[in-house]
Amino acid sequence: MKTELNDRNWEEFFLTDVFSINSTSSGIDKNKLIRKNGTIPYITRTELNNGCDLFIGEQEEKYKKDKSNVITIGLDTQTVFYQNKSFYTGQNIQILSNPNLNKYNAQFIIKLLKIQMKKFNWGGNGATLTRLKRSKILLPISDNRQPDYEFMENYMKAKEQVLIKRYKNYISKRLDKLKSYLGVKSLSEKEWKEFDVPDIFPKLQRGKRLKKADHIPGKMPYVSSTAENNGIDDYVSNDEDVRIFSNCLTLANSGSVGSCFYQPFEVVASDHVTHLKNNDLNKYSYLFISQILSRLGEKYSFNREISDKRLKREKIFLPTNEAGEPDYKYMENYMKKIEYKKIKEYLQYLEKKFE
Structure with missing residues (x-):
């Protein structure tokens, strides 16, 4: 399969044609958290650490965890991340889900989503649920004119291999310089x-x-x-x-x-x-x-x-x-x-x- 972007046909889709878009299931204010030590990500609108503010334990039953394998978008900050584990969130987090999503094609789509997020900003023009549903995204398509998730996945895997090879070469050289300190x-x-x-x-x-x-x-x-x-x-x-x-x-x-x-x-x-x-x-x-x-x-x-x-x-x-x-x-x-x-x-x- 060819993995060059210009080898593909592209088409514009409403986000609602690609994703199920919903507000978070939890939306817990940080000051209401209990059991702050744990392994469950607490996702907020921060731009750091994949949106994870801290790791917490199970919360009160009325707060439901969001499922893994989704993309999160933070209102106002327009932060976009892929979540590979179930998680709790703070306020104003939107959840984008699609059964075809995986960690590779999600990263491909996130790059394009971030371009769309640039039209939103802090305050009255944030990435609300209504505005997200009206937004469009340009995606590579397959022969049936649907988003080509397999291509997106393979494209990101190819990029990963290039980076891994480059990094392995770098650290191999670094090891040669450091081995005398053993x-x-x-x-x-x-x-x-x-x-x-x-x-x-x-x-x-x-x-x-x-x-x-x-x-x-x-x-x-x-x-x-x-x-x-x-x-x-x-x-x-x-x-x-x-x-x-x-x-x-x-x-x-x-x-x-x-x-x-x-x-x-x-x-x-x-x-x-x-x-x-x-x-x-x-x-x-x-x-x-x-x-x-x-x-x-x-x-x-x-x-x-x-x-x-x-x-x-x-x-x-x-x-x-x-x-x-x-x-x-x-x-x-x-x-x-x-x-x-x-x-x-x-x-x-x-x-x-x-x-």
Whole structure:
């Protein structure tokens, strides 16, 4: 079967000719959730993590889970995702279902749906159920002039194979560069010593409050106290009355207290995170220390935040060199050893999955 887009005939369809479109079966406000720890996706209008805000347990019986193998569209944000597991949702999520749908042709269709979503926007012109039902989509068709779901599936599978091959080549080369670090000493073979946090990070500075209503959509990560997505809570373009940091650690001082992440690029930092900087550190040594700093979350909580004063009194254990100083080179090499092992595992997974 040919898998080139220009080899196919295309035809315009109303979304209602392709999908059954309905509002969500649950629509639970986040503040009404019970059993917040679980394995069931809670889908909202967020643009991140396939629309999944968090994973929860079973909810009250009056809230029904939506079935898997559907496409979700968020009202106002116009977010479009494929859901491969049954899920609960927040408010204003529309559900598109079709028995011919699978994870491959769904991704093909989502690209086209997103084009249609551009005509909607936040507020009074959002992707309501009525407007969605009036919308049209252009799809490749089979000889009977119906959507060619098999072609869409095969097209996406072919694209996947190209990307998998490219990625496998990349990580194979990366493994060659990292294999020399397999001989790095284990953590138990190193001497460790306690250090005051300010001795490691002379510059401690909180971010600055930026109210949600003042966020200007953009491409710069906005880092807050979330424990997910490297601390990124939004993407903004604000450049006035904000604090922008890069090549540093951000430590959640409230909320998900103790969540610590390395930020390689420029980020706008909220007042719920503290910026930690040391010019002697690089990506790998920062990552090593971030895991140690994250343990601070065990002694703090939402009601007992890590204030600047408290952080300056904290101590952390670090591996040392012969001079009794923090051994940043060892930390770097140790993390490269870990990187090698993780990449090796993932390469084996890819080879097994796509053999």
